[in-house]
Amino acid sequence: MLNIYDILEKDRSMNQVKYYRKQKGLSQKALANEIGVARQTINLIEKNKYNPSLDLCMKLANALGTDLNSLFWSGGKIMSEKKLSNDSLAFKNELEELASKQEVLDNKKLTELFDQAIDRITNNESIQSVASNLYHQLQANFSENDLPSYLVSFQLEIAKYAQIASSGITMRIFKK
Incomplete structure (x- = not known):
């Protein structure tokens, strides 16, 4: 076809x-x-x-x-993923993978939070900033019991990343 x-x-x-x-x-x-x-x-x-x-x-x-x-075809209107760093691209891929899970898709607020995070990382905002914001948004809007276990684990992962990165040290914790 x-x-x-x-x-x-x-x-x-x-x-x-x-x-x-x-x-x-x-x-x-x-x-x-x-x-x-x-x-x-x-x-x-x-x-x-x-x-x-x-x-x-x-x-x-x-x-x-x-x-x-x-x-x-964007004609240069919107930035291509090719301009993202490897770390940013890995983080974006992980966000997209999580955003495509049914539990996230079924929850309007989760879908909105992940879409915003993906848009921000695509616009070359720092991983630290996006991770920190997403962590705080998840914490403010959901209790641990409201989230699937894989999102609770991810929330802890991004919290560690945001804290470590704020001290000037970066770690490759997101899979490529």
Whole structure:
């Protein structure tokens, strides 16, 4: 089956679906409902883990009020992941992996916190700042009993990182 990357011959890392979705103020679920797919499909497209058909891409472009070229090629509008350091990219990948877990996706506040953290790290904000902010947001909004065990472990991991990094020492605690 022909997919959008065969047509445009562009790099997958330049997918702008999330950018245009947020510009229109749509949630993944609202966009999915509008074009007749599952919310998870939108999530996977935004993370470049799903190759949408040309038909689906046309539906996305129409729903988001843009064209295929703008939707799948940034033209320098939004920074590419290639500009992130290895540590930042590893941290971003870990955030995205956690954000795609069902317990996170089912919780609007968790989804919002992880989306904000991913956006901040993508905009080259320091890992220390993003980790510290995410730790404090998780702590302020959830008790340990409200979070799955893997998120409690992650929360402790980012707390250690934020404290150690604030002293000027950095550690590679995020998997690449």
